[in-house]
Each structure stands twice: as C-alpha cells, then as structure tokens.
Amino acid sequence: MPPRRLPTSAPPQEPRPASDHTTAPGLDPAGDGSASDTVFYGIVNGLELQRFVPGQRLVETDLAAHFGVGRNSVREALQRLAAEGIVELPRHRSAAIRALSPQDTLDVLDVAERITGLLARSAARGSADADCAAALRQAIDDLADADAAHDSAAFASARRRFYRTLLEMSGNRELRRLFPAIQMPIVYAQHRLGSLQALRLRDYRVIAEAVLAGRAEAADAAGTAHVRNVREAIGVETARAAATSPATRAAKR
Secondary structure, three states, X not given: OOOOOOOOOOOOOOOOOOOOOOOOOOOOOOOOOOHHHHHHHHHHHHHHOOOOOOOOEEOHHHHHHHHOOOHHHHHHHHHHHHHOOOEEOOOOOOEEEOOOOHHXXXXXXXXXXXXXXXXXXXXXXXXXOHHHHHHHHHHHHHHHHHHHOOOXXXXXXXXXXXXXXXXXXXXXXXXXXHHHHOOHHHHHHHOOOOOHHHHHHHHHHHHHHHHHOOOHHHHHHHHHHHHHHHHHHHHHHHHXXXXXXXXXXXXXX
C-alpha cells in the first residue's frame, strides 16, 4: 500500500475526561492526558473513524504536525502502540499500522468472543450500582441518538462509554488490564462493514438488558453472540469482495 499522507492540521478532537481512556474497545487506566496520549488515542480512535488505515505508513514529522506535539511524544506513542500490537516498527523504515492476515483476524475474534462474554457476565454482578446502571442506560440512549443522526464520531464516543461502564461494573482488574489488548480496532479498520453500526446498536441493547437485569448467564451469551455476529458479517463481506474481485471476474470469462 502506498504511503498515505496525513493532513497538515489535525481535525477537531473530542474532549476526553481524564477517566475516559477507552479505545475501540479498550481502557488505559494509566493515561494522563499527556502529549503522548494525544497521539496514542488519536491513532487508535482514528482507526475507528477511518482517519487511519491498516498498512498506512506513519511518518513522525507528519504525526507531529497533525497532532500538534513534539517528535519525542510521537516516538513515545509509537512505542506504546507497538507494544499494544497496533503499530509495527520495522528497521530502517517508517512505522506502519499493522495489517492483519485472515488467520490473525480469526484469532483476534476468538479472543474477543471469550473476553466480551466474560466482561458482560462480570458486569451483571454490578447491576445493583445505581450510578453505573444509569450510565449504561445513558450510553445506550446516546448510541441510539448518534445512530439516528448518522453521527459516527458521536457513536464512537458513546460506544467507548458503553464499554467503560461495563468495565467499571465488572470490578475486575484483570479485565481492565486485558481488554485493551484485543486488536479489534484493527479488525474494524480493515473490514469496513456497512452494517456494523446497526449490528452494534442491536447487540449492545441485548447486552445492556441482560446486565441491568443481573442475569450473568444471559449477559455472557449476549456478549459472545455479539462477536460471533461480527465474525459472520466479516465472512459475508469477505466472500462478497472475493466474488467481485477482478481476478474472480476474469476467471469466470
């Protein structure tokens, strides 16, 4: 893939409270709002918003200008992104957003399926927390409003709050540590699913209903089913793309 250049000025960034360090999905409890954080979260969330794509080269000078930070902060962010498996740092070449092979994608989805089910199950145990329950309901309302308004940035923000609330309800420190490491941002960036937002809203409502009712088994099943639905949608999209590729059309002639 040829290098994709960044614009010389950054698009407006959504203000992020100090506790809102969720990615897509993920949570970084150690984030401190530093210049390095600006680059780190800008790239991760930019994957979801299609501002960055798998395979894209990341030139330090471009990133520094794009995010309005120094090159040292860019280097620090790239090292963190490499540690998370989102960016690759080849020797003697610019950093690049990691691109997943078909098997890599399946492996990520296998892990996400089990972790998302566990997250929902654990969150159901916190259903008695009135503040968290209200926050989860508000996240679902915000997701629905953003979907109706066709506002992808607002939907992404509400989605991060949805997962952050589930993590808070779970009270599980290991989940808070492991959940950000799942490479779903790259999966979603690499597989542009037209039906994804509607699928998410539908599945998130089912997850929230089970969590708020304190039904751990049903919440686990809903979380697991969500990732299975994503896997199925990716399979359909991949098959459609293969069927319409120039090589396939040429073979049919």
